[in-house]
Amino acid sequence: MKKLFGNFKGLKSDQFRKLENLYRRRIPPEFIVTAELSRDLCRLSVETGRQIGLMVNRQGRIIHVIIGNNQGIMIPDISEYRIAADRLRGLRCIHTSFDNGGLTRDDLTDLSLLRLDLIASIKCKKDGSPGKIHAGHILPQNRDKIPYRVMPPLSLHQLDIGYLDLISALEAELAQAGHLYKADSNKEKALLISVTPLPKNAAMDSLMELTELARSSNIDAIETIIQHRRKADPRYLMGLGKLKELAIRALHQGADLIIFDQDLNPSQVRSIADKIDLKVIDRTQLILDIFARRAKSREGKLQVELAQLKYLLPRLITRNTAMSRLTGGIGGRGPGETKLEINRRRVRDRIKRLEKSLALVSRRRKQQKSKRHKKGLPVISIIGYTNAGKSTLLNTLTNSRVLAENRLFATLDPSSRRLKFPRDMEVIITDTVGFITNLPKDLMVAFRATLEELENAEIFLHVIDISNPRFENQIKSVEKILTQLKLQNITTIRVLNKMDKIDPETVINLEQRFIGTAISANKSATLAPLIKNMTNLLTYRSKKI
Ligand SMILES: Nc1nc2c(ncn2[C@@H]2O[C@H](COP(=O)(O)OP(=O)(O)OP(=O)(O)O)[C@@H](O)[C@H]2O)c(=O)[nH]1
Ligand SMILES: [Mg+2]
Structure with a gap:
């Protein structure tokens, strides 16, 4: 029976x-x-x-x-x-x-x-x-x-x-x-959701950026949803009823995953995964995925893997296969995931080994750096929000071909070039990974070596994409990260990039308001004021020394 x-x-x-x-x-x-x-x-x-x-x-x-x-x-x-x-x-x-x-x-x-x-x-x-x-x-x-x-x-x-x-x-x-x-495409499709107490505009801005992040990770954002909520639900971020509605919407539209604009803590990931039969990731994980796709150099790869493992460790779970509930619960389970057992200790060991290798790489890099320093060339570092045009600027300034692309985090690995100024002045100019609002902590830690490079800069060129509607917030985010890295005292030139996309009058206004130099990084003819600015600063500094 x-x-x-x-x-x-x-x-x-x-x-x-x-x-x-x-x-x-x-x-x-x-x-x-x-x-x-x-x-x-x-x-x-x-x-x-x-x-x-x-x-x-x-x-x-x-x-x-x-x-x-x-x-x-x-x-x-x-x-x-x-x-x-x-x-x-x-x-x-x-x-x-x-x-x-x-x-x-x-x-x-x-x-x-x-x-x-x-x-x-x-x-x-x-x-x-x-x-x-x-x-x-x-x-x-x-x-x-x-x-x-x-x-x-x-x-x-x-x-x-x-x-x-x-x-x-x-x-x-x-x-x-x-x-x-x-047949349409083999891209992954995602529903993007923000559960937030923020006013609609701010939430929308952040979701737009999440959409960009998804695009950079080759994911199609088929719908964005804002769920206004004064206080996040400790278990599911939103109410259980809403969560189920969301899952239904996702399934019905053929979405493969749901991306939360908010960071989910390990127990939330577990509770949510337990209720709905869909892949769920958060903003941090999306950024980590992009980094993993883009990392090219050995150091970059080590750094990304370290960040991913640190993020993953507290999230390793065995899925709950106990009875599911109808009125109040859902029972569908993903294939193969039910008995997901991963050996945490192996992950911890791997983290330790990665940290060791990275320390080694970073030591080697410091030695190289001190060699370079002996040559006495001042370093100018290009920094700024992701996709602001940093690599493009490096390319135009130095006639090189660093990859510049309309996607977030095109550059992960720093590159350096020599640049000759008029009057025989020579500098090293470096391009590096872009910043983003709420840069995931694990990434910040993993990329410490890369970011430490910035300490040696004489001047920062802070590239700002003034054609981006969110550029003011982006400036704030970059400055906040600089402060976190204790780099806020390095002389900085604000470079207002992509002026070709803005009407000239507004450009003049912005130059005054933000005390910056406007350019189009892809048109060398527009760079003269910036170059003048840099040489003045360098001459002034060398005199001071
Ligand atoms: N219209 C216009 N587009 C620009 C300008 N400068 C850069 N771009 C474009 O903006 C996109 C991003 O440029 P990148 O140089 O890759 O930006 P980045 O700051 O290095 O970005 P990450 O490395 O991803 O952080 C590319 O598609 C560039 O062609 C500009 O002055 N005008
Ligand atoms: Mg770049």
Whole structure:
């Protein structure tokens, strides 16, 4: 005899037997559920005062009998019935209900998140007879973005709706929609969400940047959502209901992952992953991913790996495979992730080894630096927000070809070039990794060696992309990071870049307001004032010494 699921404490033994006997029932392929079975389920429900649920496969066999309370039932783990992304689960859920009838929000949530073939709720009248039957199923992607269809209520003699045909047709449509999307691109698709107490504009600004970050990581941001919330929920960041809605939206739009603009702590990642069957990452992880893709040099790679492992360590988890809940919980589990066991000690060892190698690299670099210093060439470092045009400026100034690209964090590894000024002055000019608001701490630590380089600079060229609507905040972020690195006292020239994208009058205003020199880093003709500025400063400084 198959085992019952749920809480059967307090059941009489004959009730228990009746429930067990349900496993013997079969539902013919054209029926959602038969009238006779509905009658029996309702009678038992009223008798026990509990909702009763059945999980039924496509052959009409009952694979689980679930006994709930008077409010709902809990669906057991059905991850072994896992199916492809563009398929349904192959199971439907039929349960009794004492409410006014109709599918509840929890019903629809579970339908979507568990990708059930169908969900049906049988209204039990007080006298133990069944009322109307409400059923709903998932819809393929559609223009109105409606994730499911609730069918008109059915009465007992309308249950032979050609059930199996309906589900097969639906699945064929889903598969087709899936193929269309795949042919579209092989990029990952993401929903971006910000759960924040900030006013809408500020939240939007940050989400725009998150969109840019996603793009730089080759991810398509298909939708951005702001969830205004004064205080973050300690477990899920947002309310559980909202989280499920979000997951449904993601699934329905074919998104592969959800990206939070806020940093999630390890226990939040765990709780969220436990509730929804989707990959979830936060802003820090996205930045780490970009860094991992971009790192080229040995040192860069070591630094990124170190940052990733430090971030990962507290997040190593075994997924909870215990019973999932229907009214109040979701049970779908990602393939292969269920028994994710990673040896923390091995990660810690690797971190130690990386730290050692990095210390070595950094020592070697210091030796080289002191050699360079002996030559006595002053260093000018180009710093600034990511994508501001730092590498472009280095290239134009020195006629070189450092990679410059319209994506965030194109440069990770520092490069240095010699630059000759008029009157035989010669300097070393360096380009380095860009800054970003809320630069992840682990990255800051990992890139310490690279950033320490900046200590030796005589002058900073702080490149600012004045065509970016968020440039004022970017200036603040850069200055804040400089202070954190104790570099705030180095003489800095503010370089207002991309002036070609702004009308000339505004450029003049900005030059005055921000005490900066405007240029277009990609047009050498515009660099004269900046060069003059630099030579003046250098001459002045060499005289002072
Ligand atoms: N229109 C215009 N585009 C510019 C200018 N300077 C740079 N760009 C473009 O801005 C984008 C970013 O330039 P990069 O030089 O890679 O910027 P970066 O500061 O080195 O960026 P990261 O290395 O990613 O931090 C590229 O697409 C450049 O072509 C400019 O003066 N005008
Ligand atoms: Mg660059």
